[in-house]
Every structure is written in structure tokens, then in C-alpha cells.
Amino acid sequence: MAKEEKKSSVTEHAEKKEKKKNSSYISGKESRKISRFNRKLTKKLENDRANANKDPALYTTKMRDPNNVVEFDNMCTYFFTDIGTVKAVDGISFDIPKCSTVGVVGESGCGKSVTSLSLMQLLPRPTGQTVGGEIRFNIGNGEALNIVNTPTSKMMEIRGNRVSMIFQEPMTSLNPVFRIGAQVDEVIKLHNPDMSDEDVKNRTLDMLELVGIANKEGVYRMYPHELSGGMRQRVMIAIALACSPELIIADEPTTALDVTIQAQILDLLSDLKNKINSSIMLITHDLGVVASMADYVVVMYAGRVVEKGTAEDIFHHPAHPYTIGLMRSKPVVGKKVDELYNIPGSVPNPVDMPNYCYFRDRCEMQCDRCSGAYPPEIRISDTHVVSCYRFFDEGEVLGYPHPVNVEEL
Amino acid sequence: MLKFTIKRLLISVVILFFVMFIVYALMYSLPTSYMEKTARELSQKPGSLKSAQEWLAELNAQYGMDKGLIGGFLVWLKSAAVGNFGDSWQWTDSVTNVFHDCIWYSFALGLICFILEVVIAIPLGVLAAKKQYSITDYAVTVFALIGISMPTFFVATVYKLVLAVKLQDWFGLSKPVFDISGMQGRDYVNLSEVGKFFDVAKHFVLPALTLVTVSIGSLMRYTRTNMLEVLNADYIRTARAKGLSEKKVINYHAFRNTLIPIVTILGGSLPGLFSGALITETLFSIRGIGYRSFHSMVAGDIPFTMFYLSFIAILTLLGNLIADILYAVVDPRVRLN
Incomplete structure (x- = not known):
């Protein structure tokens, strides 16, 4: 009896192994085929990009709403890797209104950072490509640039000047061999070539003061290794703010910092936002941070937006089962629980996404419609949009995300 | 920094003493007396x-x-300490005279190769890293690996065959473009001073070419690896996010960081300028230090070998010190207060 049990467990183990092997194993033939396809496609996309800068009409468009700084419209960013096409961001749409903070939340690998890198055109090319949709960036007078095919030369005027970025890792984000002053000066000088060196230096010192560095003259002459993580993040913020950009992308700005410094940096950011009238796209997986900072919240899951709305909508009336799960899984002060809730299951394989709702297999609120195609965006109040079939009959259906068929490119 | 330098120099003297002793002991116990x-x-x-x-x-x-x-070692050390290195047994002349006679040829050859190596290998390495996995990258890598893998005597022979022998046939010239070996042409004595200089220079072309071919690969690969590592760093993404052009990102932000490890290598190659190239010098009959020192060692010429190896030891120690100082120049993180 015991022997048989052992045997069955062995076969079970073998079956498991087989299954595991199947999901990620590709043969040499397949691998070569994928590589060949990737090489051909990325080469074509790079050529298209190189040709696009000849005619400004190809990359200028109109904003849907002139009060937005950035509009993502069905943007698709794919990575052409050796194991297949990874649809990191697959048809997301959301807006960043002027002078507001938009929090983008989601778990690791859901495409938050890829969204921001696409907006800056900083994807690791040629592997990573924005293959479809539009990212409209407001340049005033109702005109807009479609970042997806804006040429690099034009992009260089926007980066650091009109859109700037604060990165996750302050310890490694500053160049170790240059002085702090030189690194802040550089971005000011680059976007204001007419400024005298004296003015540039004064502007840098002002910026360092603005981000709460007391010893600004001293820090101006220091190297990054002489500063603590919090101080370096302040310097990064100073660099980001130096040219008064319309949009600041903060990509998990406090993840690498300890809790007290986190609070200081977040206070500083919300303080500065009001001072210089820019929008912030705050990328984080910390719901607490979003609750305290954001006006609007976008919840992402497996490369798609599952729910978006005001902070009030998301935190007090979460509609998507994933958001509800997230809310339930965070600890609440004053509430005693033995074990925190966690969402069962795991994210689907990004190379081979299912053709139904990505969350269905983990969802505890499935309905009959869930076996159908990926759910459309459904408006359930003026500001609140959710992609879930549970609201199919109540809300106004806005439209389905359109993935790009890479074979047709 | 000054304190650091002085401390390092004092340590170097101690190291040097032991190096000299070990060399003397080895020479003393050599089977060829x-x-x-x-x-x-x-x-x-x-x-x-x-x-x-x-x-x-x-x-x-x-x-x-x-x-x-x-x-014996103490006797040698006593006279060497006051600058008297004695007479070479093999070459029947004072050690310093023999050294002076041959070192400048080797130094000239070494310096030319060093400069060419730096000027060619570093830009190529940067280029290969910038266009990783492109045709350029593969081409540069293949040529570098061919250079690394081929033995010196083979490269030298191929160059001799092509440039000194075949070139004359192909273009129907009356005399060969380069001589197969030697340091002077046939009518050297009849030439003017400038003509003599160019004649010797011409005879250094093939050896220099050989040395550069075999040595360029490793520095190029080293530069490429380091550049790739730097290009993946977060601060390069920051530099791009500032709106800097790709050229500025690579030539300014990335290159300054790539220099840090390269400086160590280049500092270490200082003694290489004086140590000569034994095989190449022999193949091209150049009366340089590599050739001389080899024959001195084989003959058991203690005064000359001791002088030469002590000189190289001093240069090695000095090279390391210079590399450390340069390290501090390029990397603010290791600067001492």
C-alpha cells in the first residue's frame, strides 16, 4: 500500500515536471524561427522609425481633450524576445490631466514601468518596441506629438525639458564620476543654451534649495557617493524639476528608501507639484502612497488597465475583482486579522496570454459572460471605468482593447 | 594623496629588495654558469x-x-646602490652602455605599438559595444579574436610574405617595399641624417604591425565588455532621460566610467614599453632589449640580467603606483583625503 502511494507520488511528480517543461520549453528549431522573425520585424520597425522623421505631419496630431498633458490611446508595447513576443503593455488607454497626480498601481511585471519608458522613448530598442496605438503629448495650441513615432531628435527636446523622470534607484541613478552640480547644470544648460554659466549655476542652487538640501553650496561640489540615498533622490528630483516640466514621471521613487525618508520624499513631491504646476505620473505598488498623493488612479494587471477612476472611486468603490482583492490584502490599522488575504493563483504567462479575461482564473466573482472574449472598458460613473463583465449590463460599454497582430506588421 | 604616495614608495623599496634577491638567487642557481x-x-x-x-x-x-x-648578493647590492652596475660578462662592456645601446630601439617599437593599440582598440571597443550584436560588432570581434589567437611568428611571416615579397611582384616594383629583416637598408651609410631616420623607421613598420595585430584584440574586448556594462547602468538611462544626444551619452557619460578599469590595464603596461618583444625582435633582427636580455640570461650573465630585471621590477612597481594615482583621478570614489 505504502509502496503504491510512493509510486503514484513519483508519477505525479514526473507529470508535474513534464507540464513545467512544456510551458517554457522551446525547441532549437522554434527558437531559430523566433529569432529570425524578431530580427526581420525589428529591422523593419527601426527603418520605419528612421523614415518617419522626414515629415512632421506623420507625428503631429490633435489632443482629444486639450486639458490633458498626455493621452495614452490603446498603446501596445511588445518585447521581441528569444522565447517569443512578450506583450508587456497591450492596448492601454488613460489620460493624465494638467496639474494633477495620476497614480499607476499594479504588481511587479504588470507593465507600469514599460508604460513610462514608452512615454519617454527609453525602451531598450530594438527588443522593445511600441507597435501600436498613440501616446499624445500636448505641446500647446491643441497640437500634440504622437510619441510613438516622434523622431529621436525631437524627443531629445522633450526629455528632461517637458517630461522628466525620477527613477527607482537613487543609489545608481547618478553618474558616479561627475559632481552633483555638474549633473544638474547639464540638464539646465542643455535645454536653455542661451543661459550664462552664472545663471545656470544659480538656477541649480535654487533647485537644490527647493528640494530641501540645506548645504546647497557644499552639495553642489560633492560627488554622488558622498550623499545618502534620500539626498540622492532629492538631487534626482532637482534634476527632474530643473526645466519646469509639464509632466514628472516618478517611477517608484520611494521603493529603495527607508520609511521615514519615503514620507519626506513624498511630502516634497506633492509640495513641489503645487509650486510648479506640473502633473505627476506616480508609478508604485504601494497603495498607501497612491491614496495620499493621487487624484486619479489607474490599476494595471498583466499589461492592461483593469480599472481607472478618481482616488475616491478606486479606494471607496473598487469595482474590479483584482482591485477589490488588492484592497482586501492590505493591512488596516485597528483591524485584527489572523492572516492577511491574498489573491489566489498567479499571473498568466506573458508570452502566451489567454483570449479571455486575464484575471478569470484567479477571480472569485466569475459570471457566465467571463468565458467570452477579454472584457471591454465599461463606464460605471462619470469618472469610473472598469474592465469587468459584472458591469456589462449596467454601464456604458466604451470599447475593447485592440492588440496588434505581430504577424501582420 | 601625498602621504599615500610616499607610503607606497617606501613599501615599493622593500618589495624591490626582495625581488632583487629572488632574481639573484635564481640567476645564481642557474645550471648554465x-x-x-x-x-x-x-x-x-x-x-x-x-x-x-x-x-x-x-x-x-x-x-x-x-x-x-x-x-654575492650583498656585494652586488652595495655597488648597485651607488649606481655602479658593473660590466656585462657576455657583451664585454659596462652594463649601462649595453642597455643604452639597445633599449631605445625597443622603447621606440613599444611606444609606437602602445599608442597604436590605444588609438585603435579603445574606439573599436566602444563602437562594438555601441552596436552590440550588429555586423560591425561581429566583424570587430572576429578580427580581434584572429589577432589574439594567431602566434606572433605566424603573423610576422604572413606580413613578410605579403608586404616584403609579394607586393613587389604584384606592382612590378624595382625593389621591395619593406625589407624582410634588419634595421637598416643596403645603402644606409650613404644617406643623410633625415634619410637615415626614415630608413630605420621604415624597417620598424613590419615589426610594429605584427605587435599591434597580436596585442590589439585583448584591449578591444576589454573595452567592449566594460562599455557594455556601463551602458546598462542606471545613470546612463538618467543621462538619456535628461535629453542628451546619444553621442554625448556615450562619449561623455559612459566613456568616463569605462576609463576606470582601462586605466588599470594601461598603467600596468608601462614596463611593457621597456621589456622589449623577444620573438618579434628576433624575427626581424632588431637589436633591442628583448634579444639582448634573452641571450644574457641564457649565458648566465649575472650583472646584465640583474640590472635589467631590477629595472623592470622598478617600472612595474612604478606602473602600479601610477595606475593607482590615475585611478583616483578618474574615479572620485577612491580619492583619499
């Missing part, structure tokens, strides 16, 4: 009244080799 060889020769000369044994004892006494290992 210059004394034995000479004693045997003298005893076999017609009219020699003494046996080889007697000659050996006399020679040992004359050359100060009868005091044993430690005693």
Missing part, C-alpha cells in the same frame, strides 16, 4: 698551464662569485 663555461674554454686553449678547476676558482675570485649566495 658563465664561469664554468669560460674556465673550460681557457683550460683547453694551447699553453694553458692550469686545469679547468683551477681556472674556475680563479675566475670566481675575480668576479666575486666565491662569497656564496648571500655574500
Whole structure:
């Protein structure tokens, strides 16, 4: 009896192994085929990009709403890797209104950072490509640039000047061999070539003061290794703010910092936002941070937006089962629980996404419609949009995300 | 920094003492003894009244080799400390004269190769890293690996065949473009001073080409690897996010960081400028230090070998010190207060 049990467990183990092997194993033939396809496609996309800068009409468009700084419209960013096409961001749409903070939340690998890198055109090319949709960036007078095919030369005027970025890792984000002053000066000088060196230096010192560095003259002459993580993040913020950009992308700005410094940096950011009238796209997986900072919240899951709305909508009336799960899984002060809730299951394989709702297999609120195609965006109040079939009959259906068929490119 | 330098120099003196002792001990216990060889020769000369044994004892006494290992070393050290390195046994001239005669050819050859290596390998390495996995990258890598893998004598022979022999046939020239070996042309004595200089320079082309071909690969690969590592760093993404052009990102932000490890390598190659290239010098009959030192060692010429190896040891220590100082220049993180 015991022997048989052992045997069955062995076969079970073998079956498991087989299954595991199947999901990620590709043969040499397949691998070569994928590589060949990737090489051909990325080469074509790079050529298209190189040709696009000849005619400004190809990359200028109109904003849907002139009060937005950035509009993502069905943007698709794919990575052409050796194991297949990874649809990191697959048809997301959301807006960043002027002078507001938009929090983008989601778990690791859901495409938050890829969204921001696409907006800056900083994807690791040629592997990573924005293959479809539009990212409209407001340049005033109702005109807009479609970042997806804006040429690099034009992009260089926007980066650091009109859109700037604060990165996750302050310890490694500053160049170790240059002085702090030189690194802040550089971005000011680059976007204001007419400024005298004296003015540039004064502007840098002002910026360092603005981000709460007391010893600004001293820090101006220091190297990054002489500063603590919090101080370096302040310097990064100073660099980001130096040219008064319309949009600041903060990509998990406090993840690498300890809790007290986190609070200081977040206070500083919300303080500065009001001072210089820019929008912030705050990328984080910390719901607490979003609750305290954001006006609007976008919840992402497996490369798609599952729910978006005001902070009030998301935190007090979460509609998507994933958001509800997230809310339930965070600890609440004053509430005693033995074990925190966690969402069962795991994210689907990004190379081979299912053709139904990505969350269905983990969802505890499935309905009959869930076996159908990926759910459309459904408006359930003026500001609140959710992609879930549970609201199919109540809300106004806005439209389905359109993935790009890479074979047709 | 000054304190650091002085401390390092003092440590270097101690290291140098032991290096010299080890070299002396090795030379002393070498199976080929210059004394034995000479004693045997003298005893076999017609009219020699003494046996080889007697000659050996006399020679040992004359050359100060009868005091044993430690005693002999101290005698050598005492005179070397005041700048007297004695006479070379093999070349029958003072050690410094022999050295002076041959070092400048080797130094010229080494310097030319060093400059060419830096000027060619570093930009190529940067280029290969910038266009990783492109045709350029593969082409540069393949040529670098060919250079690394081929032995010097083969490369030299191929160059001789193509440039010194075949080129003349292909273009129907009256005399060869380059000579196969040697340092002077046939009518060297009849040339003017400038003409003599260019004649010697022309004879250095093939050896230099050979040395550059075989040495360029490693520095190029090293540069490429380091550049790739730097290009993946977060601060390069920051530089791009600032709106800097790709050229500025690579040539300014990335290159300054790539320099840090390269400086260590280049500092370490200082003694290489003086150590000569034994194989290449022999193949092209260049009377440089590589050729001389090899023959001195084989003949058991203690004064010359001691002088030469001590000189290289000093240069190595100095090279390391310079590399450390340069390290501090390029990397603010290692600067000492």
C-alpha cells in the first residue's frame, strides 16, 4: 500500500515536471524561427522609425481633450524576445490631466514601468518596441506629438525639458564620476543654451534649495557617493524639476528608501507639484502612497488597465475583482486579522496570454459572460471605468482593447 | 594623496629588495654558469698551464662569485646602490652602455605599438559595444579574436610574405617595399641624417604591425565588455532621460566610467614599453632589449640580467603606483583625503 502511494507520488511528480517543461520549453528549431522573425520585424520597425522623421505631419496630431498633458490611446508595447513576443503593455488607454497626480498601481511585471519608458522613448530598442496605438503629448495650441513615432531628435527636446523622470534607484541613478552640480547644470544648460554659466549655476542652487538640501553650496561640489540615498533622490528630483516640466514621471521613487525618508520624499513631491504646476505620473505598488498623493488612479494587471477612476472611486468603490482583492490584502490599522488575504493563483504567462479575461482564473466573482472574449472598458460613473463583465449590463460599454497582430506588421 | 604616495614608495623599496634577491638567487642557481663555461674554454686553449678547476676558482675570485649566495648578493647590492652596475660578462662592456645601446630601439617599437593599440582598440571597443550584436560588432570581434589567437611568428611571416615579397611582384616594383629583416637598408651609410631616420623607421613598420595585430584584440574586448556594462547602468538611462544626444551619452557619460578599469590595464603596461618583444625582435633582427636580455640570461650573465630585471621590477612597481594615482583621478570614489 505504502509502496503504491510512493509510486503514484513519483508519477505525479514526473507529470508535474513534464507540464513545467512544456510551458517554457522551446525547441532549437522554434527558437531559430523566433529569432529570425524578431530580427526581420525589428529591422523593419527601426527603418520605419528612421523614415518617419522626414515629415512632421506623420507625428503631429490633435489632443482629444486639450486639458490633458498626455493621452495614452490603446498603446501596445511588445518585447521581441528569444522565447517569443512578450506583450508587456497591450492596448492601454488613460489620460493624465494638467496639474494633477495620476497614480499607476499594479504588481511587479504588470507593465507600469514599460508604460513610462514608452512615454519617454527609453525602451531598450530594438527588443522593445511600441507597435501600436498613440501616446499624445500636448505641446500647446491643441497640437500634440504622437510619441510613438516622434523622431529621436525631437524627443531629445522633450526629455528632461517637458517630461522628466525620477527613477527607482537613487543609489545608481547618478553618474558616479561627475559632481552633483555638474549633473544638474547639464540638464539646465542643455535645454536653455542661451543661459550664462552664472545663471545656470544659480538656477541649480535654487533647485537644490527647493528640494530641501540645506548645504546647497557644499552639495553642489560633492560627488554622488558622498550623499545618502534620500539626498540622492532629492538631487534626482532637482534634476527632474530643473526645466519646469509639464509632466514628472516618478517611477517608484520611494521603493529603495527607508520609511521615514519615503514620507519626506513624498511630502516634497506633492509640495513641489503645487509650486510648479506640473502633473505627476506616480508609478508604485504601494497603495498607501497612491491614496495620499493621487487624484486619479489607474490599476494595471498583466499589461492592461483593469480599472481607472478618481482616488475616491478606486479606494471607496473598487469595482474590479483584482482591485477589490488588492484592497482586501492590505493591512488596516485597528483591524485584527489572523492572516492577511491574498489573491489566489498567479499571473498568466506573458508570452502566451489567454483570449479571455486575464484575471478569470484567479477571480472569485466569475459570471457566465467571463468565458467570452477579454472584457471591454465599461463606464460605471462619470469618472469610473472598469474592465469587468459584472458591469456589462449596467454601464456604458466604451470599447475593447485592440492588440496588434505581430504577424501582420 | 601625498602621504599615500610616499607610503607606497617606501613599501615599493622593500618589495624591490626582495625581488632583487629572488632574481639573484635564481640567476645564481642557474645550471648554465658563465664561469664554468669560460674556465673550460681557457683550460683547453694551447699553453694553458692550469686545469679547468683551477681556472674556475680563479675566475670566481675575480668576479666575486666565491662569497656564496648571500655574500654575492650583498656585494652586488652595495655597488648597485651607488649606481655602479658593473660590466656585462657576455657583451664585454659596462652594463649601462649595453642597455643604452639597445633599449631605445625597443622603447621606440613599444611606444609606437602602445599608442597604436590605444588609438585603435579603445574606439573599436566602444563602437562594438555601441552596436552590440550588429555586423560591425561581429566583424570587430572576429578580427580581434584572429589577432589574439594567431602566434606572433605566424603573423610576422604572413606580413613578410605579403608586404616584403609579394607586393613587389604584384606592382612590378624595382625593389621591395619593406625589407624582410634588419634595421637598416643596403645603402644606409650613404644617406643623410633625415634619410637615415626614415630608413630605420621604415624597417620598424613590419615589426610594429605584427605587435599591434597580436596585442590589439585583448584591449578591444576589454573595452567592449566594460562599455557594455556601463551602458546598462542606471545613470546612463538618467543621462538619456535628461535629453542628451546619444553621442554625448556615450562619449561623455559612459566613456568616463569605462576609463576606470582601462586605466588599470594601461598603467600596468608601462614596463611593457621597456621589456622589449623577444620573438618579434628576433624575427626581424632588431637589436633591442628583448634579444639582448634573452641571450644574457641564457649565458648566465649575472650583472646584465640583474640590472635589467631590477629595472623592470622598478617600472612595474612604478606602473602600479601610477595606475593607482590615475585611478583616483578618474574615479572620485577612491580619492583619499
